[in-house]
Amino acid sequence: MNPLLECNTLSKRYGSVTALSDINLTLERGRIIGLLGPNGSGKTTLIKLINGLLVPTSGQIMIDGTKPGIETKKIVSYLPDKTYLNNWMKVKNLLDFFGDFYDNFDKKRAYDMLEKLHINPNDSLKTMSKGTKEKVQLILVMSRNADLYVLDEPIGGVDPASRDYILDTIISNYNENSTVLISTHLIADIENVLDEAIFIQNGRITLQSTVDDIRVKEGKSVDAYFREVFKC
Amino acid sequence: MAWELKNDRPIYIQLIEQIHYRIISGEYESGSKLPSVRDLAAEASVNPNTMQKALSELEHSGLLVTNRTSGRFITEDQSMIQKMKLELAKEQLENFLEQLKKLGFSDEEVKTFILESVR
Numbered sequence: 383m384n385p386l387l388e389c390n391t392l393s394k395r396y397g398s399v400t401a402l403s404d405i406n407l408t409l410e411r412g413r414i415i416g417l418l419g420p421n422g423s424g425k426t427t428l429i430k431l432i433n434g435l436l437v438p439t440s441g442q443i444m445i446d447g448t449k450p451g452i453e454t455k456k457i458v459s460y461l462p463d464k465t466y467l468n469n470w471m472k473v474k475n476l477l478d479f480f481g482d483f484y485d486n487f488d489k490k491r492a493y494d495m496l497e498k499l500h501i502n503p504n505d506s507l508k509t510m511s512k513g514t515k516e517k518v519q520l521i522l523v524m525s526r527n528a529d530l531y532v533l534d535e536p537i538g539g540v541d542p543a544s545r546d547y548i549l550d551t552i553i554s555n556y557n558e559n560s561t562v563l564i565s566t567h568l569i570a571d572i573e574n575v576l577d578e579a580i581f582i583q584n585g586r587i588t589l590q591s592t593v594d595d596i597r598v599k600e601g602k603s604v605d606a607y608f609r610e611v612f613k614c
Numbered sequence: 615m616a617w618e619l620k621n622d623r624p625i626y627i628q629l630i631e632q633i634h635y636r637i638i639s640g641e642y643e644s645g646s647k648l649p650s651v652r653d654l655a656a657e658a659s660v661n662p663n664t665m666q667k668a669l670s671e672l673e674h675s676g677l678l679v680t681n682r683t684s685g686r687f688i689t690e691d692q693s694m695i696q697k698m699k700l701e702l703a704k705e706q707l708e709n710f711l712e713q714l715k716k717l718g719f720s721d722e723e724v725k726t727f728i729l730e731s732v733r
Contacts, residue, residue, distance in 0.1 A: 391623050412663070413663070414661055456688050546659070549659060550656055550659065552658075553652075553656050553659070553661070553662060554652065554656050556652070556655075556661075570621075573621075574619060574625055574658075574659055574660045574661065574664075575659065575660065575661050576661060577661050577663050577664070593625065593661075593664075594624040594625055594626055594664065594667075595628075597622070597623060597624045597625070598624055601622060602621070602622055602623035603622065605621070606621065606622075
């Protein structure tokens with residue numbers, strides 16, 4: 383079986399700026415993985431390459447053995463760092479919209495999550511706070527039965543109680559066939575949920591290790607270790 | 615008992631310890647069925663693979679017994695649970711003695727100290 387995600391000597395340059403350089407990375411199925419790095423380290427560039435929104439300058443990226451494209455979009459569920467949803471739409475319209483777009487969208491799961499987070503399906507996005515909008519987007523993304531979930535900063539604007547609920551959702555949604563890749567700065571909040579941490583710095587991957595291995599080797603949490611490695 | 619996880623040590627080791635305490639305290643009764651990995655992981659807010667690893671270790675030590683069709687059970691072997699209880703007590707005692715030694719108490723002083731406290 384192909385690995386879920388494989389990058390070989392993957393590089394991306396914007397003009398003279400190198401955003402990613404020589405990335406070799408393999409992600410297996412059945413994992414929850416943190417993509418951790420300071421601002422401007424290349425996290426979002428990597429995520430956009432996975433989703434086919436950017437094309438590599440050199441090297442290659444394969445998802446389940448296929449280059450990013452229509453086929454891979456069926457199995458990758460992507461939460462971008464910025465919203466692309468129409469502000470005038472009501473939540474229930476958005477659910478229909480996603481249901482039309484994706485075969486693997488589970489509308490019942492979405493309605494269950496809306497109820498748990500006290501979001502009214504008849505509300506339109508423009509009446510919502512930033513945090514509530516983020517929750518709606520995350521619900522849409524997590525309600526697909528995808529193989530790879532790619533979440534770019536999913537919990538930044540969300541209050542701690544909802545954050546716990548979202549992490550619980552990620553845990554209970556876990557199955558051995560799918561992998562969740564989460565990019566974030568809020569390491570302490572998600573650390574216990576992760577199998578693996580990937581550190582990315584200046585466009586290079588400097589570490590890929592399990593959370594418990596980091597704790598054994600460094601005698602501290604991933605959060606504390608991150609602060610040490612990326613100390614300004 | 616709520617799951618309490620500290621930041622400085624591997625998560626799976628802390629999960630093992632806390633399950634030990636639950637078995638000793640009788641929260642997980644000897645011979646009873648353990649919740650599923652997924653439920654335990656959600657309850658403790660940890661990664662399911664990490665919980666799986668902790669349970670595998672507990673199986674290895676014999677405290678958990680797996681029945682292939684019906685799940686994981688706490689051992690019915692009371693002597694094993696008793697032995698674990700003594701080991702934990704010993705560990706606590708050693709920590710305690712070490713702390714007192716650091717504070718500069720002699721063995722004799724510790725003895726009178728303990729006798730007075732227990733009385």
